[in-house]
Amino acid sequence: MSQTLLEIKDMSKTFPGVKALNQVQLEVRPGEVHALIGENGAGKSTLIKILAGVEQPDAGSTFLFEGKPANITKPIDATLKGISIIYQDLSLFPNLSVAENICAGREAEKGGFNFVKWREMRRIAKETLQGLGFDIDVNVTLEKLSIAKQQLVAIARAIAFDAKLIIMDEPTSSLSAGEVELLYNVIADLKSKGIAILFVSHKMEELFKVSDRFTVLRDGKFVGTYGKEELNEEKLIQLMVGRKLESMEREEHSRGEQLLNVSGLSKKGNFKNISFTLHKGEIVAMTGLVGSGRTELAHALFGLQSVDSGSIVLDGQPVQMTSTVKAVKHGIAYVPESRQKEGLVLQQSIVRNTSLTILKSLTNSLGSIQEKRELELAKEYIESLDIRPNLPFIDTGNMSGGNQQKVVIAKWLATNPKILIVDEPTNGIDIGAKREIHKLLRKLAREGMAILVISSDLSEVLAVSDRILVMRKGTIAGELSHQEASQEKIMNLALLGTHIHEAAKPNEIKQGVVM
Amino acid sequence: MKLSKEWMLGLIFLGLFIIMAVCVPGFIDPYNLTSMLYQLPELGILSLGMMVVILTAGIDLSITYLAALSGVVMAYALTAGLPVPVAMIAGIIAALIGGLLNGFFVAFIGVSPILVTLGTMTLFKGIILLITKGNSVSGFPDSYSFIGNGDILGIPFPIIVFAVIALLAWYLLNKTVWGRSVYMAGNNPIATLFSGVNTKKVIMYVYLFSALMAAIAAIIMTSRYNSAKVDLGSSYQLQSIAVAVLGGTSISGGYGKVIGVIFGTAIFQVLSSGLNLLGVPGMVINILIGVVLIAVLLINFFTAKYKHNQLKKAT
Amino acid sequence: MTKLFQKKEFGIGLIVILLALILSVVNPVFFTAENILDVLKANSVLGILAVGMTLIIITGGIDVSVAAVTAAVTVVIGKLAVAMHGNSWSILAIFIVAPLVGACFGFVNGILIAKTKIPPIVTSLGTMSILSGITLYVTNGEYMNSSMLPASFIQFSNFKIAGVSILIIIFLLTVLITWFVMKYLAIGRSILSFGGNPVSAMRVGINLTKVQIFVYTYMGFLAGIAAIVQTAYTKGVDPNGFAGFELTVIAAVVLGGANILGGSGSMLGSFLGVLLLGIMQNGLILAKINTFWQEIIVGAIILLAVSYDMIKRKREERSLAKVEVEG
Amino acid sequence: GCGAAKTDNAGSTEPSSKGNETTASGKLKIAVVPKLIGIPYFNASEKGAKKAGEDLGVEVIYTGPTQADAAQQVKVIEDLISKKVDVIAVAPNDPAALTPVLKKAKAQGIKVMDWDTKADQSVVDLSIQQVDDEVYGRHMADLLVKAMGKEEGNVAIVTGGLSAQNLNTWIDWSTKQIQEKYPNLKIIGEKIGTDEKQQIAYQKTLDLLKANPDLNGILAYSTVAPLGAAQAIQEKGLQDKVSLIGVALPTDSKPFLEDGSLDTATLWNPMNLGYLTVAAAKELAEGKAITNGQDIPNIGKVEVKEDGKTIILGPPADFTKENAGDYDF
C-alpha cells in the first residue's frame, strides 16, 4: 500500500461564470481523517463531486488514486475503486427497501439485464448493519424510517462495499449530539481498519475532535494542508476566511414581559404536554435529538399543524393557530428548517422573496403591488443585514447558504413580528456567516423581539440563548438557564431525561439513539 | 443582445407571417387578416386559462368541456328567452361551479390536477350529454351574434375581447397579490405556504380563473357558432396546452408570460390559415404544428446550451 | 392480514371488489366466466399499454403519444398484411415488425426526452401530433377489414388456451414479464431508483439517460404488441380507432395508485386500475344504466377513487410516527 | 374601416368576375367540406366529388376538419372564404353553428349549399340529401322487421356519436316507425354511443347481448357501429337469434354480411353523393337549377322537393350478402 491513497494536483473546475476550483491540491493517506474546510462556496462540494465522478475536472488536473491515474468518469467508477460518499442530503431512495438502499448502484454496475440477487442483497445489508450495531429491518421501505435511522442507512451504504476512502459531506448537519457521538465511534472504527475519511464540516469543535489533517480552500483556491497540531480554532478560521473574525461577545440585557404562554400542548405522535413561556427580549433555545418533535412543535405554533389539546396564549389572549395566515397576523414568524425547500423560492429574486410575507400591505388602492416600495424594502434589508451580493434581482438560488438564510430572516423581519421562531438557523452555514446570524439574533432580542431558536448544534445553543429547553421524545425533559447550562447537562436531558451531573457513557448514548 | 424566449417567439411569428404573406396568395388580403382575427380569440382565451393552471404546475384537461357546459347553459338560457346578460351570467356561474369542483379536489384534497381534470372532464361531458341528449342547442337572438361576429370600426369584436382579457390576465398575474402568489407557489408551494400565504386559496382561484376563461371563450364560441353542443371546441383541449407551452410556459410551473401565449396563439393561427389557403390537408397541418412545437423547444434548448458554453468559455 | 391492508393497492382493490359485488347482485350475468373473460379480452389493449405507462409514470414522466403510436403500428400491420397477402410468413412478419416499429417510435420519444430535457408531456404531445397526422395522411383513415388480413392471423386471433383467448394471455404475460423485470432485473430496480430520487440514482451510477430511453422504448415496444392485439381483437385496422385513448391509459395507471410525480407504481395496481375501468364500462350496460348517466358515473367514480387514494395516503403519511413520543 | 368597404364591394360583384384567380384559371372553384376528413365514408364522397370536377371542368377543393368539431369546421370555411371560392358545399357537424359563417360567405358573394346533413335551410341556396331522412329512418325499421321475420320482440339501438345530428334524426324516425307501425316491438334502453369506434361498438354490443338475453334485433347507425355490433354477434354465434341492420359501406361490411351477423347494410352510394354535390354546385354557380327527375350523367334521375332546393340522390341502396361484392366503396 502506498503512503498516499488519494492525490490531487492542480485541479481546476470551471462552471459558467464561476471558477469553482482553481489549482487545488489534496493528499489523503490511508487510515486518516482528513478535513476539507472552507467557507460556503469555497469549492468543497465541487471537489467531492469530482471525486465521486459526478463532475469532470478541467483539463490539466491530476487525479491519482492509489498512485495511478484515477480515470473516474462516472459515479460507478468511483464506487468500484472504493470511494464512497455520504452526501449531505443523504441521497437515499425513499421508495425502496433498506436493503436496496444499502446496495444501490451495485446492480447498475452489472448492466441493465442482469438479475437482482435479493437474497444476497439482504444478506449484505443485514451484515453491514449488524457490523455497525444498527438495529434496522432491511425489508422495510426507507420512507417509513425516522430521519435518524435513514442517516444510519446512509452510513451503512457507504461502508457496505469495502470502501478505501469514505467522503462525508457535512454528515452531522442534520444530526444531533447523540447520533454525532455514534458517528464518531464509526469513524474511529473505520480508521482502525485503515480506511481513509475525507470529512467536510462547518463545525469547528467536531473538526478538531475527529480530524488528523486539514486542507483549507478559499474561493476555490488551495490555501494549504495542515496537521492538527499546527492549528487551533482561531488560526483555522483565519485561514478559511482570510482575515481575523471578531469573536462574539454577549451583551446581556434584561427580558421584558411575557408574550407567549404555551401550556399542555399535545399532538398524537408528535409531542405531548408541552408547556413553556417566551418573553420579550429573550432568546429561548430548544434542543434535543433529531426526531424529538421540535419542528412539529414549531409547526403547531405557526399554524402549519393542528394540535389535539392544550392552549396557546399570546399577549394574554388565547389563540387558535389554524393557519399560517393567522400566525402571521398574530405576529409570529417562522424561519424553517430547510431554507431551500421551505424557506425560499429559489427561482425568484431577493426582492420577490422578501416581499412575499407582506404582499398585501404593499398594494395600492387598486390592488396592484407597488414595485418601487417592494424594491426599497429589499434594498433596506440587503443593507441592514449585509446580504451579499447586494443585487436585489439576483435569484436566491444563486446565493450562498448564509446569505440565503439572511433573506429568509429578512422576509420575516419585514412583517415586524413579535415572536421569531428559527429552526436550525445555521445548518450548513460557514463559521463567518454563522457568527453574523448569531449576532443578528442577539440584536433582535435586544430590540425586544422574543426568539425561539430550535437547534441541534449545542455550541450554537450555548452561544445565543438565555434559556434552554431540552426536548426528548416529544416532551420537554427539562429547562436550563444560560448560566447553568453545559453540553453535558443538555446531553443528559436529551438522552435520559434526567438532570444527571456526569456525562453519559458512549454505549448508553448509542442505545438512546437506536432504540 | 439578450432576447427573451417570448420575443424570440415573436420573431418566429414574424418570420412565419412574412413567409406566408409572400408564398400564400390571398394571405395578406384584408379579408383573410380580419378573418384570422375572428378565429384566434377562442383558442387564445382558453390558452390563457390553461397557462395560469400550468403556472402552478397543474394542467386542466377539463377546460373545453367546461366551456361546452357553460355554453350549453347559456344556450338554454337564451333559448328560454332570458336577456343576453342574464344568460351570460348563468353560463359564467355554471363554469365557475365547475372550476370550484376542480379547485376543491386539487387544492383541498390534494389530488394531482391531471387526475382531477381527467375525472371532471368525463363528468362535465356526462352532464352535458344528460341535459342535451347530445343535441345542439341553438336559436339565439340576433343581438347575441354580435359578440362573436360583430366589429367595432372594422375591428372584430372577439379580438377586442381577447385584448381586454389578455390585459386583465397580465394585470392580475403581474400586479396583484394573487398573481404574484401564483408564480411563487408555482415555483415552490411549500415555501410559499411557509411564508403565510394561503396557497389553497391561491390554487382555488387559479381554477376559477381558468373556468372564467372557459366561460368567456364559450360566450364567443356560442355567439360565433350560434349554437352549443357537447363537443363544442373539443379540439382545443390539447391545442391550448400546446399553445401555452409553445408560448414559453414552463410545464413544471412558476414561469410563463401572457405575451408568450399571445404569440403562441398567433403562430397557430398563421400556420393553420396559411396552410389551409395553400390547400394543405388538415392532417399535414397537424404534423407541422407538432414539428413547430418540438422545433421551438429544441431551439430554446440549444440556445440555452450555447449560452452556457459561451459563458463557460468566458470564465 | 394487516400486511394486506397496508398494501398500496389495497384501496383500489377494495373498490374493484365492491363494484364487482354490487354488479353481480344487480345482474348475475356479471359474475359468469364468459363475461369476465370478455371484459379481460376487451381491455387487453388498455392493459398492455397501461403496463408500459406504469414504468413511465414511475420515472415521473408521461407519454401522451401512446395512442398515436399504437394506431400507427396497426396501420403498419395492415399495410404489411396487404403487401404480403397470401404469404404464409406474413403473420411472422407482423409479429416481428410491429413491436420493432413501436419500439422505434418510443425510442424517438426517449431520445428527445432524455437528451434535450424537454418535459415528457410536451415532447410526446409533439410526437403525437406528428405521428397521428402522418398516420391519417398516409391512410386517409381507410379501414381494413378481416378479408385483408392473412388467414393465419385470423386463426391466431381466435386461438384459445383452456378457453382463454390468446389476447388475454398476451396481456397477462405482459403484466407478468414486466413485473419480473421490475422485481428481478437491474434495469427494473434502476427505474424505481430513478423515480424515487433521480439525483441519488445518478450518484450511485445509474445512467439516467439509458433508463429514460429504456422506458419510452419499452412503452413503444408494448404499443407494438398492443397494436397486434388490437388488430386481432377487431379483426381490422382503424387508423382513427385510438383517438383520445391515451387519457384512458393514464387514468388506468393512476387509478392503480401510481404517483404521477414518480417514484411509485406497480403492476398489480395498474392491473386493478384497468380492471376498474373495464368493469365500469361493462357493468354500466349490464346494470342497464341510462346511457346519458354513464359518463357522469364514470367521472364521479374516478374522482372518488383518486380522492380516496389521496386521503388514505395523507393519513398514512401522518400516521408514520415522526416522533416516538414517550408514554 | 377600409376592410369592411371592400367586403361590401365584393358582395355586390358577380361571382364570375370576382377575384383574379378565378379569371386566371378560368375554372369555377367549388369547395366541398365534409364533417371531417380521413374517414372512409367521406373519402368515398371525395372520390365522387373529384371525379365530377374532372368530368365537368371545375376545380374541386375537398377539405375539412380533422376532428368532427364544429369550431374546426368553421375555421376551414373561414379560410375558404379567404380563398374566394365560388361555391361552398358543407356537411355540417352542427348545423346551427355554421349559420353565421355561411352568412358571411354569402355576403362575400359565395354560393352556399349543404350536402349529406342539412344546414340551416334559410341560409343555403341548395341542399343535397342522399335520402329523405324520414324515408330512411323508417326504412331501417322496416328492414329490421323483415330480417327478424316477426313484428314483436326487443330491439336495441347502437349509434356512432350520441351528438351526431343526422344519426339522431334517423334514430328518431326509426323509433317513430316502430311506435306507429310495430307496437309490439320494444326498444330497450337508450341509444348506446360508441364514439365512432369499431372496438367500442364491439365491446358494448357484447355487453348489450349479455345484459339482454332476450334481444331480437339491433339497429346500428353510423358507418362504424354496425361493424362492431356484427363482430359481437358473430363471436357469440347469435347470427340466427339477433338481427342486425346498419348504416354501412358494402366493402367494409362484406365479411359480416357473408356470415349473417349483419343482415342488411343500407346506404346510398357516397361517391354519387359527392358527384351530385359538385354537379349541383356547378349549376348553382352558373345560375341554373336542377329540376325534378332530371337525369344527371353518371348518377341518374334525382328527385327535387317542392321547395325547389332540396335535391335527393335517390332511395338508399340495401346491401346484402348477394350484392355486396358488386360495389367498390
Ligand SMILES: Nc1ncnc2c1ncn2[C@@H]1O[C@H](COP(=O)(O)OP(=O)(O)OP(=O)(O)O)[C@@H](O)[C@H]1O
Ligand atoms: N453546477 C454548478 N453550476 C454553476 N456554478 C456552480 C455549480 N456548482 C457549484 N457552483 C459554484 O461553485 C462554487 C463552489 O461551490 P461548492 O458547492 O463546491 O461550495 P462548498 O464549498 O461546498 O460550499 P458549502 O459549504 O456551502 O456547501 C460556488 O460559487 C457555487 O456557486
Ligand SMILES: Nc1ncnc2c1ncn2[C@@H]1O[C@H](COP(=O)(O)OP(=O)(O)OP(=O)(O)O)[C@@H](O)[C@H]1O
Ligand atoms: N432532512 C430531512 N429529510 C427528510 N425528513 C426530515 C428531514 N429533517 C426532518 N425530517 C422529518 O422530521 C422528522 C424529525 O422530527 P422533527 O423534525 O420533529 O424533530 P426535531 O427535533 O425537530 O428534529 P430536527 O433536528 O430535524 O429539527 C423526521 O422523522 C422526518 O420526517
Ligand SMILES: [Mg+2]
Ligand atoms: Mg457544499
Ligand SMILES: [Mg+2]
Ligand atoms: Mg426539526
